[in-house]
Amino acid sequence: MVFYTNVFIVLIINLQQLEGYMDSNFWHQRWETNDIGFHQRSVNPLLAEYFNTLSLAEGARLFIPLCGKTLDIAWLLSKGYRVAGAELNQPAVEQLFCELGVEPRVTKLGELICFSAENIDIFVGDIFDLSTELLGDIDAIYDRAALVALPEAMRKQYRAHLLEITHIAPQLLLTFEYDQTVLEGPPFSISSEDINQYYADQYTLKRLKQIEVPGGLKGQCKASETIWLLSAI
Numbered sequence: 001m002v003f004y005t006n007v008f009i010v011l012i013i014n015l016q017q018l019e020g021y022m023d024s025n026f027w028h029q030r031w032e033t034n035d036i037g038f039h040q041r042s043v044n045p046l047l048a049e050y051f052n053t054l055s056l057a058e059g060a061r062l063f064i065p066l067c068g069k070t071l072d073i074a075w076l077l078s079k080g081y082r083v084a085g086a087e088l089n090q091p092a093v094e095q096l097f098c099e100l101g102v103e104p105r106v107t108k109l110g111e112l113i114c115f116s117a118e119n120i121d122i123f124v125g126d127i128f129d130l131s132t133e134l135l136g137d138i139d140a141i142y143d144r145a146a147l148v149a150l151p152e153a154m155r156k157q158y159r160a161h162l163l164e165i166t167h168i169a170p171q172l173l174l175t176f177e178y179d180q181t182v183l184e185g186p187p188f189s190i191s192s193e194d195i196n197q198y199y200a201d202q203y204t205l206k207r208l209k210q211i212e213v214p215g216g217l218k219g220q221c222k223a224s225e226t227i228w229l230l231s232a233i
Contacts, residue, residue, distance in 0.1 A: 043072055044144060046174060046208075046211075046225070047075070047172065047174075049209070050172065050208050050209065050229070051079075051172065053229050054172060054229070056081070056140055057139075058079075058080045059080060059081065060081055060082070060139035061081070061082040061083070061084060061136070061137060061138055061139050062076060062082070062084070062138070062140050062141065062142050063084045063138045063140070063142070063166055063169070064083060064084070064086075064141075064142050064144065065086050065127055065141070065143055065158075065162060066086060066087060066088070066145050066146040067087050067096075067122065067144075067145070068087060068089075068092050069092050069093070069095045069096035069099065070096075070144065072142070073120070077120065082119040082120070083119065083120045083121075084121045084122070084123070084135060084136070085121075085123070086122070086125075086130050087122060087123070087124055088125065088127075089124075093115050093124050094115075096122065097115060097117065100117075100120075102117040102118075102120075104116055104122075105117065109123070110129065110134075111125055111126065111129040112124060112126075112129055112130060112134065113125060114134075121136075123135070127146075127161070128157075128161055130165060131165060132164065132165045132166075135165050138165075138166045138169045139169060140170050140172070141162065141166055141169050141170070141171040141172070143171055143173045143174065144174045145174075146158065146162075147159075147175065147190060147198075148176055148185070148190060149186045149188070150186075151186075151188065155194075159198045163202060168232045169232070170203075170229070170230060170231050170232060171203070171228070172227060172229060172230075173195070173227070174225060174226070174227055174228075175190040175225070176188075176189060176190065176213070176225055176226075177189050177192075177226065178221050179221065179222075182220075183218065183220050192207065192226075195228060199230055202232065202233060203230035203231060204232075204233055205230060206228065206229040206230075206231070207227075207228055208227045210224050210225070210226040211224065211225055212224055212225075213225050
């Protein structure tokens, strides 16, 4: 009886943790307390190295789901590309435009708020409220922090929504892989088998590069980071 009670308690704790990651308050609190270790202080080197594999024309428009205030946006704009993004936390988007040195136009669009300027549109709110009509035409997706931020229970829903609103645009996708019994996500560990399960029915998958995370993930756990090229079948 004690064994089953302990298992039940563990299941409750795990469910509560999962609900926490799915709760917007979890992410708002991370931004409010500046607990944003996921925010890189330089352009992602894998993006810089492999961006050309997308073979995009200058001026192409990229979608970055759960974009935060990533410096990758400034890098893409500097290369002559247009950027659309989705982000839950409004202060993060306000900081993004402040760091870009741009004054945005702010428009209420149903459940979302759109921050726009030349060549950039960031939609603030729940990504599942973003429609194809609001997003507009997309030439490619750069998923640097979305799939890895979502617990397994949400990933298929996210995958279906992403493909719907972008019309299965090609992707550069970044993932982490590590022993999740040692360290909890997010970012969550996503294996090559997972990527096949989520995307192989719509994309040709190519693993471009896999590298060891210097110092381990969060300095606590040995991990690798992989960049994938997903090309529509």
